[in-house]
Amino acid sequence: MMFDPLNGVLLIPALAACLLAVLPGYRLTARLNMLAAFLTFATAVSLFVVEPAPGLYLLVDDLNKVFIVLTTFVAFSTSVFSASYIDHEIEIGRLKLSYVRFYHAMYQVLMFAMNLALVANNIGLMWVAIEIATLTTVLMVGIYRTHEALEAAWKYFILGSVGIALALFGTILIYMAARPAIGEGLNAMVWTVLIMHAPKFDPALLNVAFVFLLLGYGTKVGLAPLHAWLPDAHAEGPTPISAVLSGLLLNVALYALLRFKMILALNPIALAPGPLMVTMGVVSCVFAAFMLYRRRDIKRMFAYSSIEHMGIIVFAFGMGGPLANFAGLLHMTMHSLTKSAIFFAVGHIAQVKGTQKIADMGGLTVTHPVLGWGLVLGVVAIAGLPPLGIFMSEFLVISSTFSRAPWLVMILVFGILVALGGLFMQLNRIAFGEPRGPAEPAQASYVPMFTHLAIVLIAGIYMPPSLVAGFQTVAKLLG
Amino acid sequence: MNGLTFDIAHMLAGSLVVASFLQLYQDRLSALINVFAVHAMVLALSVAWQAYIQDAPHLYITAVIALAFKAIIIPVALRRIVVRLGIHREIENVVGVGLAMLFGIGLVALSMVVMLRVTAEADPLAREDLAFALSVVLLGLLLMVTRRNAVSQVIGFMSLENGLVLAAAGAKGMPLVVEISVAFSVLIAFIVIGIFLFRIRERFDTVDIQAMDRFRGERR
Numbered sequence: 082m083m084f085d086p087l088n089g090v091l092l093i094p095a096l097a098a099c100l101l102a103v104l105p106g107y108r109l110t111a112r113l114n115m116l117a118a119f120l121t122f123a124t125a126v127s128l129f130v131v132e133p134a135p136g137l138y139l140l141v142d143d144l145n146k147v148f149i150v151l152t153t154f155v156a157f158s159t160s161v162f163s164a165s166y167i168d169h170e171i172e173i174g175r176l177k178l179s180y181v182r183f184y185h186a187m188y189q190v191l192m193f194a195m196n197l198a199l200v201a202n203n204i205g206l207m208w209v210a211i212e213i214a215t216l217t218t219v220l221m222v223g224i225y226r227t228h229e230a231l232e233a234a235w236k237y238f239i240l241g242s243v244g245i246a247l248a249l250f251g252t253i254l255i256y257m258a259a260r261p262a263i264g265e266g267l268n269a270m271v272w273t274v275l276i277m278h279a280p281k282f283d284p285a286l287l288n289v290a291f292v293f294l295l296l297g298y299g300t301k302v303g304l305a306p307l308h309a310w311l312p313d314a315h316a317e318g319p320t321p322i323s324a325v326l327s328g329l330l331l332n333v334a335l336y337a338l339l340r341f342k343m344i345l346a347l348n349p350i351a352l353a354p355g356p357l358m359v360t361m362g363v364v365s366c367v368f369a370a371f372m373l374y375r376r377r378d379i380k381r382m383f384a385y386s387s388i389e390h391m392g393i394i395v396f397a398f399g400m401g402g403p404l405a406n407f408a409g410l411l412h413m414t415m416h417s418l419t420k421s422a423i424f425f426a427v428g429h430i431a432q433v434k435g436t437q438k439i440a441d442m443g444g445l446t447v448t449h450p451v452l453g454w455g456l457v458l459g460v461v462a463i464a465g466l467p468p469l470g471i472f473m474s475e476f477l478v479i480s481s482t483f484s485r486a487p488w489l490v491m492i493l494v495f496g497i498l499v500a501l502g503g504l505f506m507q508l509n510r511i512a513f514g515e516p517r518g519p520a521e522p523a524q525a526s527y528v529p530m531f532t533h534l535a536i537v538l539i540a541g542i543y544m545p546p547s548l549v550a551g552f553q554t555v556a557k558l559l560g
Numbered sequence: 561m562n563g564l565t566f567d568i569a570h571m572l573a574g575s576l577v578v579a580s581f582l583q584l585y586q587d588r589l590s591a592l593i594n595v596f597a598v599h600a601m602v603l604a605l606s607v608a609w610q611a612y613i614q615d616a617p618h619l620y621i622t623a624v625i626a627l628a629f630k631a632i633i634i635p636v637a638l639r640r641i642v643v644r645l646g647i648h649r650e651i652e653n654v655v656g657v658g659l660a661m662l663f664g665i666g667l668v669a670l671s672m673v674v675m676l677r678v679t680a681e682a683d684p685l686a687r688e689d690l691a692f693a694l695s696v697v698l699l700g701l702l703l704m705v706t707r708r709n710a711v712s713q714v715i716g717f718m719s720l721e722n723g724l725v726l727a728a729a730g731a732k733g734m735p736l737v738v739e740i741s742v743a744f745s746v747l748i749a750f751i752v753i754g755i756f757l758f759r760i761r762e763r764f765d766t767v768d769i770q771a772m773d774r775f776r777g778e779r780r
Contacts, residue, residue, distance in 0.1 A: 205735065239713060243701065246720050250697060253727045256734055257682065257690070265733025285678040 087133045087141055089124035090149060090196045093117055098189035107171060107181045111164040114185045118160040121192060122153040135273050140202035143555050148199050148336050151414055155328045155421050156192050158529035162425045163188070163321035165526040169432050170319070180224055184319070191217045191325065198333050202272050204252050207337055208245065211301065214330060215241045222318035233313035240300060240310040248297025248337075254290035255341070258282045272340060279347035287344070287351040294341050295357055301334030303388050304395060305365040315384035316437065320428030323380055327387040328421035332413060335391070339398060339559060346401070346560050358399030363489055365392030367496035373503030378437045379427055382507055383420065386463060389500050390416045393478060396493060398559070400482045406556035408477035415470040415537055416463075422533035423459040426452055429525040430511075434518040439507060444516030449523050453512050455530050460508045462537050464501045470540035565613045566685055572606035573692040576726060577668060580699035580719060584664050585657045589647060589711055593638050596715045600630035603722045610689075610729045619729055626725065630718065642711060660706050667698040689730030696723030 097117030104110050128146055135141070141149075167184070170176040176184075191214055198210035219241065223234030256269050262281040263269040300307040315323040338358075345354045369389035376382035394416065397409030429452055434442045445453030462469040475497060483490045579599040586592040604627035611619030655663075671694035679687045700720025704713050728734050 235710070239704070239717070242717055243704070243720070246697070246717075246724060249724050250694070250727060253724070253731055253734070254690075257679070257686065257731050260731070260733065261681075267735045269733075270735055283679075283681060285680070286682075289674065289678050 085133055086124045086127045086131060087139055090121055091193060093121045094189045094193035098186050101189055102186035110185045114188060115160045115164060117189060118157040122157045125149045125153040135202055137267060137271055138203050138206055139200045141200060144558055145199045147555055151417055152195055152329050155417055159321050159324050159421060162526055162529045166321055166428050184224060187217050187221050195329060195333050203270050204272060205270050208249055208252050212245050215245060221322045222314045230317040233317035237310040237314040244297050244300030247293050251290045251293030251297055254286055258286035258290060275344055279344045282348055284348055284350035287348055291345050291354055298334045298338045302331050303391050304361045305368045308388050311388060312381045312384040316378050316381040320424055324421040324424035328417040331391055355399045355401050358395050362392045362396030362399055363492055366493055370496045370500035373500055377439055379439050380437055383423055387420055397478045403556045404481035406559040407552055408474055408481050410552050410555060412474035412478060415474050418533045419459060419462045419471060419537050422530045425530040426456040426459055429523050433521055433523045439510055442511055442518050443514050445512045448516045448520040451527055452523055457512050458534050460504050464504045465497060468541045470537040473541045569609055569685060570688055572609055573689055575602045576606060577692055577695050580696050581664055583703055583719060584660050589642050592712055592715055593635050597631050597635040599719055599722060600626055603725060604631060607729045614732055655706050663702055664699055667702060668695040671695045671698055686730050690727055693723045693727035
């Protein structure tokens with residue numbers, strides 16, 4: 082049988098997970114984890130060359146290709162960072178060896194689940210994949226077994242489960258709405274079939290279904306006021322998992338939401354999904370921006386920054402239209418890259434300082450110049466200053482929507498500016514001023530962090546025309 | 561649609577809502593677990609009846625899973641956990657029983673109003689089923705938010721999932737994938753929860769969620 086890249090992105094992580102679950106020794110398994118992640122990434126890239134035809138269960142189209150490549154890339158670089166991070170955690174005895182085996186296996190299961198959610202052509206299968214992804218991250222957030230970690234994992238588990246339960250109810254309602262038009266059976270859950278028949282669905286059922294889906298998957302996206310699990314889960318788990326959560330899992334949930342939005346948008350009588358998303362987006366952005374100021378924990382602070390940016394992205398997709406969708410897609414990509422780079426830096430910073438409390442770290446640019454300036458660069462990027470990529474995408478979000486909803490956009494800009502102030506105030510305490518805390522040299526892997534930041538920088542200055550064209554196709558697809 | 565088959569389906573789904581209400585005012589854990597077992601049994605009956613009237617044999621599997629797993633294995637295991645932790649007599653309620661019941665009635669009314677209005681064109685059986693299922697889901701949520709104890713939150717979550725299974729069974733011809741996945745996810749959820757409960761016990765010496773709040777990083 083010919084090797085199919087579509088099966089590849091699922092099989093490689095699945096096999097790697099089985100292998101890593103039985104292999105002892107963390108150095109070897111960390112390398113294997115990297116290798117598996119790299120192979121998955123390479124396979125994902127090859128999807129651009131060979132595009133398999135959609136089946137009843139799996140599908141590859143222009144929309145999810147972007148998501149898959151981004152996911153597998155960040156997953157790969159995070160596995161590189163994770164190797165050196167875990168190394169240090171074992172050295173200081175924070176993580177037991179038996180847990181490390183579990184950690185690596187779970188990492189690959191998570192990759193499998195996220196890829197499955199992205200390539201699923203069946204809305205039931207997609208739901209199952211997101212549920213698996215949630216459960217694995219719950220287990221990983223609780224891996225340190227401290228009071229805080231367990232509380233965070235429990236909270237995440239309960240809120241996440243309620244979220245996906247609501248999403249399942251929404252999925253069932255979509256099936257009910259589609260059944261009269263498509264007929265009973267598997268076809269009424271296949272996304273490619275759904276989208277063809279969407280105009281004939283029962284609009285009232287679709288409306289209720291979308292509300293449930295928005296609340297359900299919106300919890301996973303971390304939209305305010307459903308975000309309560311997010312800061313805890315980011316702060317208490319291992320930092321590579323914070324990077325994956327912020328950079329990838331939120332996107333996967335957003336992807337699910339976008340798929341359903343496309344179905345709704347095609348039905349002329351159903352309510353427009355846009356305004357709901359726009360409202361939640363603006364609220365998340367402004368709320369999270371204010372929350373940045375009083376944070377005492379560095380990872381918690383960047384978790385709130387993720388909520389802010391997911392708000393901006395959901396706002397852009399909610400406004401819709403080719404331009405705003407393009408901006409949203411670009412912003413999502415830039416945010417994933419930048420935020421994971423920041424978490425790479427934060428992970429090592431927390432390790433050298435032995436704490437996550439902002440009050441106990443200071444003068445990083447003096448004591449650890451590379452880490453410190455890396456963080457400064459990351460925060461400058463995430464705050465949206467030129468010439469980095471996020472400035473570009475935020476500018477596009479604002480300029481493409483301003484004429485349609487000037488007041489809303491002004492509120493959004495206000496949120497972005499408030500966030501900028503908060504980020505710089507905190508950055509000033511962390512990176513500059515009198516050095517505080519231990520000043521041991523860091524044993525860090527800087528490559529993943531600076532690779533991400535370099536991509537963000539280049540994207541802010543010059544975007545290759547082929548990439549722009551690709552994004553434009555996807556943006557049109559989103560409607 | 562035969563009048564009697566419809567009535568039986570209606571009655572079983574309605575009983576599930578009643579069982580949800582029974583859960584709301586149980587203030588002792590062992591009693592709550594018993595009521596959950598009844599809840600799961602009613603669900604199994606209801607799903608089996610749906611399998612019979614829809615002529616969908618795969619639904620029998622879902623019914624059997626609900627019966628064996630949720631009505632027998634989980635309650636037995638939970639009871640053992642509760643006894644081992646020495647909390648089977650514990651009484652806990654965040655809001656009063658009366659208030660919780662009033663909220664519950666409000667939620668049922670809400671789901672009736674929403675679902676019956678929305679599904680005006682669907683066939684009557686699916687309609688009623690969906691409305692009842694949403695009530696059960698919402699009552700499960702209510703149970704979760706009114707309880708502090710980790711075990712009762714878990715039971716709230718499982719009765720919420722029962723509502724989802726009822727909805728999936730009522731949706732005629734819904735592919736097998738989903739039923740299995742629902743049952744399967746409950747299984748995983750339970751394993752996860754089991755691990756958590758023991759870990760929580762190790763660390764906190766109590767399963768009261770409020771004890772955990774003290775360890776929060778931000779507020780002090």
